[in-house]
Amino acid sequence: AQTVTQSQPEMSVQEAETVTLSCTYDTSENNYYLFWYKQPPSRQMILVIRQEAYKQQNATENRFSVNFQKAAKSFSLKISDSQLGDTAMYFCAFMFDNTDKLIFGTGTRLQVFP
Amino acid sequence: NAGVTQTPKFQVLKTGQSMTLQCAQDMNHNSMYWYRQDPGMGLRLIYYSASEGTTDKGEVPNGYNVSRLNKREFSLRLESAAPSQTSVYFCASSVRGRNEKLFFGSGTQLSVL
Numbered sequence: 001a002q003t004v005t006q007s008q009p010e011m012s013v014q015e016a017e018t019v020t021l022s023c024t025y026d027t028s029e030n031n032y033y034l035f036w037y038k039q040p041p042s043r044q045m046i047l048v049i050r051q052e053a054y055k056q057q058n059a060t061e062n063r064f065s066v067n068f069q070k071a072a073k074s075f076s077l078k079i080s081d082s083q084l085g086d087t088a089m090y091f092c093a094f095m096f097d098n099t100d101k102l103i104f105g106t107g108t109r110l111q112v113f114p
Numbered sequence: 115n116a117g118v119t120q121t122p123k124f125q126v127l128k129t130g131q132s133m134t135l136q137c138a139q140d141m142n143h144n145s146m147y148w149y150r151q152d153p154g155m156g157l158r159l160i161y162y163s164a165s166e167g168t169t170d171k172g173e174v175p176n177g178y179n180v181s182r183l184n185k186r187e188f189s190l191r192l193e194s195a196a197p198s199q200t201s202v203y204f205c206a207s208s209v210r211g212r213n214e215k216l217f218f219g220s221g222t223q224l225s226v227l
Contacts, residue, residue: 045204
């Protein structure tokens with residue numbers, strides 16, 4: 001069975017600083033997708049960034065970037081210039097290329113302090 | 115744009131009662147999903163529907179039934195609610211393919227006493 005592990009239940013960072021959230025996964029497949037979702041207190045799930053496993057280049061979306069290490073099965077999220085609005089739960093998720101099922105990690109609660 | 119709409123937003127049930135959570139999407143998506151979110155457990159897939167007329171079990175299907183009424187609507191039914199089903203329930207939808215990403219509803223907070 002595929003698993004997604006987020007080993008940091010809680011993280012904190014000061015505004016304008018950089019923080020990295022960790023995620024590891026376990027699969028024997030070669031083709032898959034990885035995602036980071038943000039869940040603010042409003043409870044809405046918001047896609048932050050997406051990475052295709054066949055792409056070697058790390059995905060970037062404005063202040064958000066990933067460090068995708070396929071051999072190590074690691075997919076960390078870096079948030080640069082942290083803002084108060086980044087305070088939320090962050091979930092790492094995995095999906096096979098040929099299925100519709102998204103498997104989530106247990107989440108990391110990020111608190112950004114002024 | 116409404117996106118994914120879930121009703122109700124909050125519900126309290128007594129053990130043994132039944133209820134149906136409703137979900138509708140207006141994005142013409144093929145795939146729809148029901149997840150539950152529990153503290154420390156992340157989101158776990160209950161059931162999903164890859165297309166109209168098909169449904170499949172996810173990680174935690176026991177105690178639930180689903181109906182894909184049409185392309186827009188995907189309902190989740192609890193026939194005999196149990197305290198272990200106290201959770202936040204999310205409906206989601208997506209377009210199948212390499213641009214896959216999920217659009218989520220705003221969730222239903224369900225408490226079973």
